[in-house]
């Protein structure tokens with residue numbers, strides 16, 4: 001989704017803005033631009049296409065004078081990607097320039113209103129409304145004007161505003177869209193995400209909805225929704241620029257796949273003490289847990305797939321009815337939530353629009369929300385009742401890998417924690433499960449070290465037109481993720497099915513040579529899975545199974561088999577997913593796809 005960077009200080013701002021935009025490129029974009037205040041006048045440079053167009057046009061920013069500026073990468077929502085639809089947008093007189101991330105829902109009404117007032121629109125975007133509306137209501141005081149404008153706007157926005165009346169400051173505001181403020185020495189920043197400014201400062205504060213910030217080079221002033229100035233907590237980021245760089249790897253996705261053992265260790269190990277799970281920020285008493293009559297797990301995309309696995313895990317460990325739902329469905333389907341409902345929200349970014357809305361709906365209905373989130377200070381982390389962080393570090397590739405793995409780990413930790421409170425497991429069961437969770441990082445490392453086997457499979461099947469993934473129970477949950485990983489980055493059509501469901505229709509798509517990936521780690525349903533493998537083979541499929549080491553029976557049925565270390569039956573997705581991620585990655589790599597920025601996708605889906 002769109003990325004915003006803003007700078008004020010002593011240095012020439014254009015190179016800093018371009019560098020920041022480059023670090024936000026992972027979010028996905030189709031055009032870019034910047035507005036810089038040069039000798040009291042706003043200069044706008046913007047273009048459709050890659051950032052390199054802007055870099056070439058400005059000689060990496062060196063030809064643009066000025067030390068106050070705002071910049072933007074656009075991911076088109078209203079109007080096609082084009083020079084004119086790119087941000088920044090300027091007001092009719094050229095006095096104001098704005099960059100915007102989000103969607104203005106009532107923009108048609110406002111556009112008509114402004115057109116009647118004599119404003120001429122240059123673009124098809126909703127954002128241009130912001131620029132003209134600010135100009136229409138401007139009374140010489142930009143903060144006051146912004147209050148008025150915000151009251152007229154319905155929708156979500158992170159907004160940066162430059163005004164030529166203010167040669168030593170600029171303004172920003174957010175509602176339902178992420179925006180951080182970076183505090184430097186004699187220079188300050190705004191950005192959609194930390195990597196954009198990390199090279200210059202590690203001190204950030206997180207804006208809340210409806211807060212306005214006015215940035216000068218030596219100070220920032222934040223106003224709350226009542227117009228009062230407030231002191232914001234300044235947080236120090238505990239990771240460095242290198243964590244958000246490729247570090248010699250060809251793609252962020254591959255780097256992040258390879259980082260999974262470490263990410264799992266950081267997420268799991270500090271939370272195991274004397275064989276028990278200790279979750280510092282979460283206090284679920286046995287009394288409360290006994291009162292819970294329903295658990296929902298709500299998320300989007302891969303995080304939803306964690307939820308599908310989580311349902312099996314929580315039901316088996318905690319013994320409470322657990323329902324998993326897509327956030328975009330949950331928010332609009334009148335879910336039955338009471339004060340006895342526990343809602344687990346999962347999100348890497350903590351900024352996914354549908355997931356935020358689902359969380360707010362769950363809270364409004366009286367439920368208690370625990371979130372599993374990667375980005376510290378994100379909206380979901382702040383608004384949920386309790387948060388369990390995945391310590392995955394920054395995830396840059398659009399296709400999630402290490403965030404998925406650490407979310408899954410958090411799901412295990414939470415499940416065991418709740419079962420401890422309810423006394424559901426015997427000492428021996430608890431000990432075995434906790435030891436198996438603790439051993440996951442090492443097992444993942446072992447699978448990664450055998451990645452050549454997966455690379456070979458990718459070289460064999462990269463030309464496929466359709467690939468199916470089938471599994472049962474937890475193997476089904478992970479099949480969903482394996483299929484998504486493959487299709488989103490390699491553009492090969494792929495579907496995941498519960499193996500028992502295939503013959504209810506989809507099996508008609510299997511023909512000679514169709515690859516079927518069959519995770520078959522579940523011992524209880526192993527024989528049934530073998531039958532399903534035989535069914536697809538009988539129709540011409542080529543089967544690539546994924547099974548636990550030592551399982552020789554599978555080799556007799558499947559055409560190929562990838563092995564993962566044996567683990568506790570509830571934990572198999574954490575291992576099975578690794579060859580699937582690698583398979584998607586290698587297939588996309590052989591096909592020459594833009595792996596870190598797949599077409600049409602954005603890292604953080606901050607609009608509905």
Ligand code: F6R
Nearest residue numbers: 301302303347348349352399400
């Ligand atoms: C797929 C992927 C997406 C995200 C989804 C939710 O590889 O990354 O499906 O999982 O957009 O994003 P978050 O977790 O940020 O809420």
